Amino acid sequence: MKSEKKEVNLAPAFTPADIEAPLYQKWLDAGYFKADATSKKPPFTIVIPPPNVTGVLHIGHALDHTLQDILTRMKRMKGFEALWLPGMDHAGIATQNVVEKQLAAEGKSRHDLGREAFVKKVWEWKAESGGAILDQMKRLGDSVDWEREAFTMDANLSTAVLTIFKRLYDQGLIYRAERIINWCPRCLTALSDIEVEHQDDAGEFVSVRYGDGEQSIVVATTRAETMMGDGAVAVHPDDPRYKHLVGTEVMLPLVNRMIPIIADELVDPDFGTGAVKVTAAHDPNDFEMAMRHNVPFVVIMNEHGVMAGTGTEFDGMDRFDARVAVVAKLKELGRIVAEKRPYIHAVGHCSRCDTTVEPRLSKQWFVKVAPLAKAAGDAVRDGRVKIEPEELAPRYFDWVDGMHDWCISRQLWWGHQIPVYYGPNDEVVVCGPGETPPAGYTQDPDVLDTWFSSALWPFSTLGWPAQTPDLAKFYPTSVLVTGYDILFFWVARMMMMGLFAMDGVQPFHTIALHGLVRDRFGKKMSKSRGNTVDPIEFMDKYGSDALRFTLARGANPGSDQALAEEWIAGARNFATKLWNATRFAMMNGANVDGPLPAFDSLDGISQWILTRLDQTVAEVDALYESYEFAKASEIIYHFAWDDLCDWYLELSKASFAAGGESAKVSARVLGHVLDQLLRIMHPSMPFITEELWCAFTGGETLVTATWPSANSGLRDESSISLITQVQELVTEIRRFRNDQGIKTSAKVGAKFIGLESAGLAPYESAIRQITRIESIESGASAKIEVGKIGIEFDLTGAIDVGAERARLTKDLATAEKDRTTAKVKLDNEGFMAKAPMEVVQEIRARLAETSADIERITAQLAALPQA
RNA sequence: GCGUGGUUAGCUCAGUGGUAGAGCGCCUCGUUUACACCGAGGAUGUCGGGGGUUCGAAACCCUCACCGCGCACCA
Structure with a gap:
């Protein structure tokens, strides 16, 4: 009886576009992705690295989400109560920039609207155009629990922010101080260290003589324009060239002010001239030295990076114009001793808008990271949190163990406003959730760094500080899947905050880091290179x-x-x-x-x-x-x-x-x-x-x-070697047919010899089917051998002797090469004495096999008619 | 400078001690009970250089060269 072909309720061709959207809708309707906090199943939790509300799905998200979805779907199938929690980040600077750009198009600034109206406008923008990425996630098939979708500015997440801020403040881990911070003169806000990207820029390195005659010293600088703010010149205490000058004063050119020469270990005598101008208000190292030596802080630039308050002709000039003008003036005065141009050195840029960052003296809020970072490092050190792959752990430690205090205040309007209130006499009150400041107090106008709220993500999204069923069931999360590029930005901060807020319970068991998606040649994708790709286009x-x-x-x-x-x-x-x-x-x-x-x-x-x-x-x-x-x-x-x-x-x-x-x-x-x-x-x-x-x-x-x-x-396992034999036999028959120019579709008659003893007799019909060989009784005109099995073909007419000789010659060469390698080993006394038994056996078997092959092939070659 | 990864087929990458692999590309042939978005067969590598350990090294060690990435410094 021949089998009947069945009707199949499947389209003849696979068309992804026809099936994807309906299937996703089916999954949503059925509620398969909803996690149940009351379930008895063991939990499996992943919180999504929240994309920016301004973001669209790029290829990096596609990778990140694919991996998270694989884990979530597998665990769900394994019987876990799987929760993959989606959401978005309010992305302070990025979002504010988007809305400000829109306003600018109308010729307005945020100040025209005022804070309240502006923030309202941002919320409106979010409602209309934000979160495009969420729909794109559906295209990708993300099995996230949409009912738990979170946003860092949601009411409950904001409560978490207030709670943690107050708790940190009360424990002395948040403080306010006047420091040199990274300032973006375009965004007009402070930035944390990691929001600054260092690039190699071309500058000029000029050596300038301060003072005259005996009482002079040459300093080298790339930032001549800041010299009007110099409060001292520093040299290394042991530098014999300058020892006699320490404690004396020199005349600062351009502003004609006397400044002291001080000695400080920070100065590298081998760099430049070994003498450094100390601009306390405009350089972090100079700031440190100034604190040690009571050097005055002279501010010579405003928040826009424009020269101000120097009382010179340079006031009102942009910092970069001023640099050129100052050097020109110094040259005119004969004070430039040497110059090096271009001088390539690392310069910080705003990671958001690429503007050159300006170190600026200002009063900001900081997190005292030492104890938090210590805990974050220890959690990995003692194995409570695993970093995969391990090679990236040193990078984590390097950062966590050497982290500077974290500047968390931003001079923006979009974000969580700092819950600190100032009284009429500079009293400071920090308000937790539901608390109100005394009458007449005004709130700090700044908002918190976006990463402050992102750092709370693994528990704020689960309802913390409330002791919710979600928190009880799904915290700590199982694994954090993210790119190694945000190990510092986000991962380390979640570790610090999670351990602090959750009484030492780590936010995740494992940190699984993946890499970046690059172009086909392994080059970084970037808009300027023009090698970016669009995942949506690929999905289409x-x-x-x-x-x-x-x-x-x-x-x-x-x-x-x-x-x-x-x-x-x-x-x-x-x-x-x-x-x-x-x-x-x-x-x-x-x-x-x-x-x-x-x-x-x-x-x-x-x-x-x-x-x-x-x-x-x-x-x-x-x-x-x-x-x-x-x-x-x-x-x-x-x-x-x-x-x-x-x-x-x-x-x-x-x-x-x-x-x-x-x-x-x-x-x-x-x-x-x-x-x-x-x-x-x-x-x-x-x-x-x-x-x-x-x-x-x-x-x-x-x-x-x-x-x-x-x-x-x-x-x-024995079925594996059995079918391996079948595969070798089939492949050799196909090769012979191919070499003989026999069409794949052509049926050829042939007889097998030795199938029985090889244990392959039961599979003869399968082998015949796949090699398109029909059975014959006699009349063989060509014979090939595969191991111990012979195949006698009935080829009408002569075989292609040349092709067959070529085939056999090649086989012979292979066999001889293999036999030689085996023989060399077996003749080696050291090998025989020291190699493990099973390896020796294997090589012996190989020798026997190849020897037999050689004998067989040689005989076949000899039997071929002479050309 | 500190840390870290890499150098394997034309391209992108697996392979961590026992006869060099994959995908794509390339060559030849081809509609056979699904599939030409396919099938069958094939070619292609002194595994970056040098030295060492070992019976045996792409793999382990040393060294050099060249690419990359992170951090710090850059007055």
């Missing part, structure tokens, strides 16, 4: 699954990955392959009905695919659990494409063609393999697997289906 073109799989397949822990459009096309091809394989399986009646036939009753081909499936499940599971997404994807890819499609489906065709009981068994085994494969593929390719699995099994969803368990007992 190839489907979300293809994009996700490509990104997962490139994600080796902590390392960057290159990405090219062709790789995504390749992943789409893989999806199509899976689609067609499922169609084929369904046509042949593959099913998951009833129990699987007893493993021992199955033939070697089915035992083999089940064994390979079991190995694959075990490997993929272990790799996902250790954040090895690239390796897991690779295993899945090769199992699905090579083992299942190229071999199992092909080898099963004979069985399906035969119909009857064998076809039924194959259909059931195939059904099982496909069912399990779709399950392990679901986390990385959720859409297509859902579509196929539902069509094929009639089940409701894979989202909550059970994750396959390895070591199911459906495993027999």
Whole structure:
């Protein structure tokens, strides 16, 4: 009985656009992504690294989200109460910039509106245009719990901010001080150290003579314009050149003020002239020296970076214009001793707008990080928090152990306003949630650094400071998945704040760091290079699954990955392959009905695919659990494409063609393999697997289906070597046919010799099917040998002797080379004496095998007719 | 300067002691019971240089060279 092809309720071609949106809607409607705090299941929690409210989905998010979704979906299938919590960051400077730009287009500034109206405007902007990224996350298939979506400026998250601020203040960990801070003259706000990016800029290094005659000293500087603010000149205490001058005074040119020469260890006598101008109000190092030596703070620039208060012609000039003008003037006065131009040196730029940062003396709020950072370091040191991959831990320690106090006040309007109130006589009151300041007190106008509220994210999103069921169930979170680029910005700060707020309980068990997505040549993507890519465009073109799989397949822990459009096309091809394989399986009646036939009753081909499936499940599971997404994807890819499609489906065709009981068994085994494969593929390719699995099994969803368990007992390693033999035999036959120019479609008659003794007799029909060889009784005109098996072909007419000689000669060369390597080893006394037994055995077997091959091939060559 | 990663096929990358791998690209052939977004077959590497350890090194050690990344300094 021939098997009947079944009607298949699957489109003949895979079109991602047709299935993705409806499936996502189906998942939302069913509420699969909602986490239940009252559940008895063990929790699995990931909080999303909150994208900026101004942001759109870029390829880096696509990678980050894919990895988080893989973990979340897998854990959900494993029976965890999985919560992936989405949300956004209010992104103080970035958002304020966007709205200010809009106002500027109307010729207005935020000051025209006033604070209250401006902030209202930002909220309006957020409601209308903010959060575009959230819809894009749906395209990607993110299985986040939308009911728990959070925003750092939400009421409850703001409560968390007030609570932690007051708690830190009360413990003396928040203080206000006048310091040199990083100032952006364009954004008009203070910045923390990490919001400053250092770039190598070209400047000029000029040496200027201060004073005259005996009473003079030459200082070298790149910032001549600040000299009007100099309060001293410093030299190293042991510098013999200047020892006699320490304690005396020199005349400061341009402003004609006498300033002292001081001695300080900070000065490097080998750099420049060994004498440094001390501009206490405009340089952090000078500030430190000034504090030690009572040098006055002379402010010579305003908040816009414009010269002011010097009482010279330079007042009113921009700092960079002033630099040029000051140098020109000094030259005119004959005070430039030497100059070096261009002089490449690192200069800080605002990470938001790229303006050159100006060190500025100002009164700001700081977090005293020492104790917090110590705890954050210890949590990793003592193993409570693991950093994956480990190589990135030193980078974390380096930063956490050497962190400066954190400047948290920003001169912005968009953000959490600092909950500090000042009384008429400079009294200071800090108000926690629900507390009100005494009458007549006014609130500090500044807002907090955005990262202050982001640092609370793992618990503020769960309801803290209220003791909510969510907090009890889902804190600490399981794993933090993010790029190594925000290890300092965000991760370290969450560690500090989490440990502090939650009484020493770490915010996550594991920090899984991934790399950056780069262009096809491994170059950093940037707008200026013009090599950026748009994930949405890729999803439109190839489907979300293809994009996700490509990104997962490139994600080796902590390392960057290159990405090219062709790789995504390749992943789409893989999806199509899976689609067609499922169609084929369904046509042949593959099913998951009833129990699987007893493993021992199955033939070697089915035992083999089940064994390979079991190995694959075990490997993929272990790799996902250790954040090895690239390796897991690779295993899945090769199992699905090579083992299942190229071999199992092909080898099963004979069985399906035969119909009857064998076809039924194959259909059931195939059904099982496909069912399990779709399950392990679901986390990385959720859409297509859902579509196929539902069509094929009639089940409701894979989202909550059970994750396959390895070591199911459906495993027999000997089936692997059996099928390896079959594969070698088939490949050699194909090679012979190919070399002989026999069309793939052409059926050729041939007889097998020795199948029985090799244990392959039961698979003859499968082998014949896959190699398109028909049986004959006699009339062989050509013979090849593969190991101990001979194949006698009935080729009408003569064989291509030249091609056959070439084929055999090549085989002979390979065998001889292999035999030589084996022989060299076995002749080596050291090897025989010291190599482990099993290695020696292996090499011996190789020698025997290659020797036999050589003998056989030599005989075959000799038997060929002379050309 | 301190720390850290890398140098493997044309490109992007796996491979951490036992006969060099993948994807893409390349060459030849090809519609066979799913799939040309496919199938079959094939070519391609003194594993950056030098030295060492070892019976055996792409892998371990030393050294040099060159790329990268982070941090600090840069008056």
